[in-house]
Amino acid sequence: MDRPDDAGLDRVTDFLRRLTGLLLDTSGEGAELIEHHVRATAEVLGAETDVLLVPDGATLTVTVRGRSRTVTVHGVPEVFRLDRLTALKPLLTDLAEGRTDLTEAERRLERIRTSPAPYPWWLKLLGIVLFSVGFAPLMQPTWYEIGTTAALSTFVAVLAVAADRRPRLTKVLPLVVAVAVSVLTLELFADDPARGGPVLLMLPALFFFVPGDYLSAASAELAAGHITTGAVRLVYSAFLLLQLYVGVLIGVLVTGTSTRALFDQAATSDLPRWSLFLSWIVFTVGTVLAFAIPLRLLGPLLLLVYLTVGVQSLGTKLIGEVGGTFVAATVLAAVATALARAPRHPPRLVLLLPGFFTLTVGSLGMRGLTTLAGGYVIEGFQDLLKLVTIVVSIAVGMVLGAALATPERPRSRPL
Structure with a gap:
């Protein structure tokens, strides 16, 4: 059975994993800023993150209170759904400035990831x-x-x-x-x-x-x-x-x-x-x-x-x-x-x-x-x-x- 620290670590890791996947999917113009974005978000959530990045994937090592998880993420770099990237910035801004908590951030991130195309x-x-x-x-x-x-x-x-x-x-x-x-x-x-x-x-x-x-x-x-x-x-x-x-x-x-x-x-x-x-x-x-x-x-x-x-x-x-x-x-x-x-x-x-x-x-x-x-x-x-x-x-x-x-x-x- 997971201890409380493990449960918190798993939530943060899963959030960062999904965030990294979305950033990779919208990185057709370059992936060099993904590492900065993920590390900055991890810091807001009280974690430390090491990122090993390639254009279509990343390996994340997330550490919270001395305990770590390592996950791999895959994505297809494109630029065809920039509405998702546009919606992602306000979410991360609100998270960084304390206007939303992790629970609400998880919901908003999932809505962005699964949202239909804005135009027919x-x-x-x-x-x-x-x-x-x-x-x-x-x-x-x-x-x-x-x-x-x-x-x-x-x-x-x-x-x-x-x-x-x-x-x-x-x-x-x-x-x-x-x-x-x-x-x-x-x-x-x-x-x-x-x-x-x-x-x-x-x-x-x-x-x-x-x-x-x-x-x-x-x-x-x-x-x-x-x-x-x-x-x-x-x-x-x-x-x-x-x-x-x-x-x-x-x-x-x-x-x-x-x-x-x-x-x-x-x-x-x-x-x-x-x-x-x-x-x-x-x-x-x-x-x-x-x-x-x-x-x-x-x-x-x-x-x-x-x-x-x-x-x-x-x-x-x-x-x-x-x-x-x-x-x-x-x-x-x-x-x-x-x-x-x-x-x-x-x-x-x-x-x-x-x-x-x-x-x-x-x-x-x-x-x-x-x-x-x-x-x-x-x-x-x-x-x-x-x-x-x-x-x-x-x-x-x-x-x-x-x-x-x-x-x-x-x-x-x-x-």
């Missing part, structure tokens, strides 16, 4: 379409690109929503989506070189699955000294990117198209300049719906998107693309980190995500690989070299921005 399936579907259509002018500022993206992304969104109800499909979903988009693009939309290269027509519809966020998160973890988590996440990012690449090549083979058709040439712009400005509104609304972000955060996130785009555009004109991207990543990370320090503001990841997507590093990897497959060696390696440079610039900028906005002695309040 058709709104998530619409969100994925808007997310892709808003991004399309960045690839090619043409009406044809927008129309093609609307059609292709609707098909992609149907597959993504269907996979939510069939979890086994998620493991091969990037490959299946890439094959479908490749076949549809080559058969229906890439019939005139004047409308741009097939890869540029495919990319906006695939952007929801392109692991640019994972690539930059991996680089940021490596830059911050989290070698294991950064290296594992980097390998996983490369695997996801290769799935998309192989899917596109399978589509080429199925349609009997020559790989030489995978050129990377943009069409002549026919969009008015004001439409590019409005496209970021469409993109941000799509991000909110696709990633289950509470709708009340749309305004602040839109401001952060325009801040990031504005800084990147100005920086690119003054010091080049790499320098402009580095400065934009630094400013975005600094502002998001500073805002997230307030107890009632959204978590840093939620504030970062839409602005981060505007830096578009993942598409460079896809363009580089497919261009190489098409036999355009010089152009392909140029895209891949640019990918490496931009990824490192974003990662270092994110680390620098967070460091600039973090006080010398940060408070222990989590999130």
Whole structure:
């Protein structure tokens, strides 16, 4: 029979285990802060915790009054249910400030973990379409690109929503989506070189699955000294990117198209300049719906998107693309980190995500690989070299921005 100390230890350990699992499941942008969050919460509960962390799991050793428990936790790092992370911050804040006890915290945590998605399936579907259509002018500022993206992304969104109800499909979903988009693009939309290269027509519809966020998160973890988590996440990012690449090549083979058709040439712009400005509104609304972000955060996130785009555009004109991207990543990370320090503001990841997507590093990897497959060696390696440079610039900028906005002695309040 457990002694009273053992019972208390078991409750604290179980709470921290479930908390760590939820943090892992929402850590698609990096797991380096989980250790801090868990230790800070354990301290509030009168415990000490050692955390051994990898991107998809953790080992916790919890100690209360000299007695210890060790548990392992597994999670799948994603960013598709950010409503849970948003709801978690007030809970941990209330716990840290003594406004709730462990019993109530356990109830609230369980409600967050088991809560349904905040938007119905058709709104998530619409969100994925808007997310892709808003991004399309960045690839090619043409009406044809927008129309093609609307059609292709609707098909992609149907597959993504269907996979939510069939979890086994998620493991091969990037490959299946890439094959479908490749076949549809080559058969229906890439019939005139004047409308741009097939890869540029495919990319906006695939952007929801392109692991640019994972690539930059991996680089940021490596830059911050989290070698294991950064290296594992980097390998996983490369695997996801290769799935998309192989899917596109399978589509080429199925349609009997020559790989030489995978050129990377943009069409002549026919969009008015004001439409590019409005496209970021469409993109941000799509991000909110696709990633289950509470709708009340749309305004602040839109401001952060325009801040990031504005800084990147100005920086690119003054010091080049790499320098402009580095400065934009630094400013975005600094502002998001500073805002997230307030107890009632959204978590840093939620504030970062839409602005981060505007830096578009993942598409460079896809363009580089497919261009190489098409036999355009010089152009392909140029895209891949640019990918490496931009990824490192974003990662270092994110680390620098967070460091600039973090006080010398940060408070222990989590999130």
